[in-house]
Amino acid sequence: MKLQIYRLLVNALVFFVAARFLPIEAATLLHFIGAGMVLGLVNLIIRPLLIILTIPLNLLTLGVFTLVINTWMILLTSALFPGFAVHGFGVAFLVSIMVSLANWGFIKITR
Template sequence: MSGGEELKRKIYRVLVNALAFFIAAQFLPMVASTPLHFLWAGIVLGLVNLMIRPLLILLTIPLNLLTLGVFTLVINTWMIMLTSGLLPGFSVPGFGVAFLVSIIVSLANWVFKEMRSE
């Protein structure tokens, strides 16, 4: 994959995350005062997933094996909570809401990945 394609893929993922946050905010109690906050949240989530998530996945291999991969949803929830903590103006109140947001973000990324591969 060329550098240009890789950059397009990362930008695409940020936009999908931002859209997923926007969709989640329509159904769940999230705080974001402007659409720009959703875009920033997509960027921050992308950075958090790039830097921290791989280490957590590696450290929790036994739990992931024991739960047949379901523990990955908990890791995704932690990434959403960390994004919420790092970004002023974007708030996800509590683990339960963050868990639901992580499911929405995961589904959005899966759907858009499938659409792109067709």
């Protein structure tokens, strides 16, 4: 349970930092935390299904297509959570790289 809360905070922090450099809008600071929660739920429910459905494409691209799936998850989070908006696929792609690196670093630190 602690790990999920920390990961939620990492996602919220990445969204907050990304909003300083990229066109991401959030009404309040709580919207970043809410977006982190929604991203966690989307990654828990929808992402595994997409990973399974795109195994051939992932194998063909040596796993790089996973970044596109992560981008879709961020765009879905933006669509599902009012008050949080990511403008465009390119911005969402950059945010997905940031979220992936931050979560990878967090996992490396905690192990």
